[in-house]
Amino acid sequence: APLPPRSDQRRDRTAGFVIVGGGIAGVTCAEQLSALSPDDPVTLLSASPLIKSVTNFRQVGRALEEFDVEEKTTGALQKACPNVRVVHTQVRAADTDKHEVYTEDGETFPYTKLCICTGGQPKLITKDNPYVIGIRDTETVQHFQQKMANARRVVIVGNGGIALELVYEIEGCEVIWAIKDDSIGNTFFDRGAAEFFLPHLTAGKCEENKPLKRLKYTVTESSSDSPKKGDTAMGGALGPDWKDGWRMKGKHDQAAHRVQVEYQCEVQEVLTREEFTRTGQTAECFPGTSRAEEQNDDWPVYVLLTNKRLYGCDFVVSATGVVPSTGPFLHNDQFSVAPDGGLRVDDHMHTSVPDVYAAGDVCTASWEPAPQWFQMRLWSQARQMGSYAAKCMVADRDGEDIDMDFCFELFAHVTKFFNYKIVLLGRYNAQGLGKDYELLLRCTKGLEYVKVVLQAGRMQGAVLIGDTDLEETFENLIVNGMDLSPYGEDLLDPNIDIEDYFD
Numbered sequence: 001a002p003l004p005p006r007s008d009q010r011r012d013r014t015a016g017f018v019i020v021g022g023g024i025a026g027v028t029c030a031e032q033l034s035a036l037s038p039d040d041p042v043t044l045l046s047a048s049p050l051i052k053s054v055t056n057f058r059q060v061g062r063a064l065e066e067f068d069v070e071e072k073t074t075g076a077l078q079k080a081c082p083n084v085r086v087v088h089t090q091v092r093a094a095d096t097d098k099h100e101v102y103t104e105d106g107e108t109f110p111y112t113k114l115c116i117c118t119g120g121q122p123k124l125i126t127k128d129n130p131y132v133i134g135i136r137d138t139e140t141v142q143h144f145q146q147k148m149a150n151a152r153r154v155v156i157v158g159n160g161g162i163a164l165e166l167v168y169e170i171e172g173c174e175v176i177w178a179i180k181d182d183s184i185g186n187t188f189f190d191r192g193a194a195e196f197f198l199p200h201l202t203a204g205k206c207e208e209n210k211p212l213k214r215l216k217y218t219v220t221e222s223s224s225d226s227p228k229k230g231d232t233a234m235g236g237a238l239g240p241d242w243k244d245g246w247r248m249k250g251k252h253d254q255a256a257h258r259v260q261v262e263y264q265c266e267v268q269e270v271l272t273r274e275e276f277t278r279t280g281q282t283a284e285c286f287p288g289t290s291r292a293e294e295q296n297d298d299w300p301v302y303v304l305l306t307n308k309r310l311y312g313c314d315f316v317v318s319a320t321g322v323v324p325s326t327g328p329f330l331h332n333d334q335f336s337v338a339p340d341g342g343l344r345v346d347d348h349m350h351t352s353v354p355d356v357y358a359a360g361d362v363c364t365a366s367w368e369p370a371p372q373w374f375q376m377r378l379w380s381q382a383r384q385m386g387s388y389a390a391k392c393m394v395a396d397r398d399g400e401d402i403d404m405d406f407c408f409e410l411f412a413h414v415t416k417f418f419n420y421k422i423v424l425l426g427r428y429n430a431q432g433l434g435k436d437y438e439l440l441l442r443c444t445k446g447l448e449y450v451k452v453v454l455q456a457g458r459m460q461g462a463v464l465i466g467d468t469d470l471e472e473t474f475e476n477l478i479v480n481g482m483d484l485s486p487y488g489e490d491l492l493d494p495n496i497d498i499e500d501y502f503d
């Protein structure tokens, strides 16, 4: 079907820009709108009392960026951006024909252009089970931490970034880690890299090698500033370094972490103690522990996995991804929604509804992407989309054309797992390349792991673990699409200075 017009030009400009959501996408969008259009009113509506803002932004490559994230008061944003007004409120619905947004406390906010940045909520394996928790924002981490303090065993479900970090960080508590894949961390890396990390799952952590922590989140104790009772909207998602400063130690005295990975399985059922007793089954002991050693196998909750193993535990962390928070906007079926539940956006971050844009975790990129870019719900993309959405909103309003930001040319993400720097570039896991690709590998146990994905001699992606210093050169090689067949395996020869090679 033809796309609807991006704009209803009859609209009165005085209503200004309205953004819903005070996470990275919404705040970046507000800051960018303020910079581009300092005389127009911008209203940011956020259900969370504190907002998230990017600081110390560093462009570390053509598309690679690093930054810290701070939680700020709404006043700080208003001071830095005088035409931005932040309202702490929860949006209940929108009438996109009338160009109005309605809040739970009965207020109406008219808009000329609206950007929805409401993020997502953890996808839980079961709803309303007090023993199954998700991790998204400061409040949910606090909840997790309270449960952790008395925990002897926890079951973690999921194989993404949050699960990886939790499994590594938790100490003094047995961890059963249930993943549906045949290797750990496969959202981010392949089986080879998983092998590289496996010894770190159970090894003690080397404190002195720990990097300097970057982000410190402010922990707001429940105060008058806290979301009102009955709120269903979550706070902004945590992000890089979210677990720093949080104690993740269980009841056992030892600092060691004991992890049992259960591969290729999912949770079949979560059982109460009574339900477990009725099954007449015996629960598994923690591997390596005899039944005699397992002093108390009376657990508050039991988890039956699809591999038929049944474990008792103190609680379950469901780290199986997010569901976009679109609820308030789906009353009248106007929005086109992608199969993953996100609001579909075109290459101008525009939804299927005139004058409504979306950015960050709530949206699903539905344009024809550049060959080496794809969407992943990450800080970096929330920032990039928020910023680009603002540029598009202003350009569309002024009837101007705008090119897509370069960041959508190449997927680039830098992060840290198990205390190693990880750089992911392009189709780093050969995503979407079928079977017609080659891999080059270089691995020094405990030090670095480098993987390059080539197709028809051209670099399509790379995984760099450790301090490889290869990211800038590889980014350029991917973007330039240079034929690398003549170089063969020299490309990863540690004795060749690759930067000089391609000078």
Ligand code: FAD
Binding pocket: 020, 021, 022, 023, 024, 025, 026, 045, 046, 047, 048, 052, 089, 090, 091, 092, 117, 118, 119, 120, 135, 136, 137, 161, 162, 233, 234, 235, 236, 237, 238, 239, 240, 241, 242, 325, 328, 359, 360, 361, 362, 377, 378, 379, 380, 382, 415
């Ligand atoms: P959010 O940050 O979720 O913000 C949504 C905002 O909308 C919030 O302010 C919320 O209060 C508001 N809102 C929602 N509904 C309403 C409503 N009805 N009315 C008003 N306001 C509303 N990414 C990385 O790149 N690296 C990492 O290491 C990393 N680690 C993570 C660790 C954890 C524990 C989690 C949960 C996520 C992590 N992520 C990481 C993902 C990253 O945090 C998200 O992709 C990113 O924060 C999304 O930003 P956003 O602005 O789209 O949404």
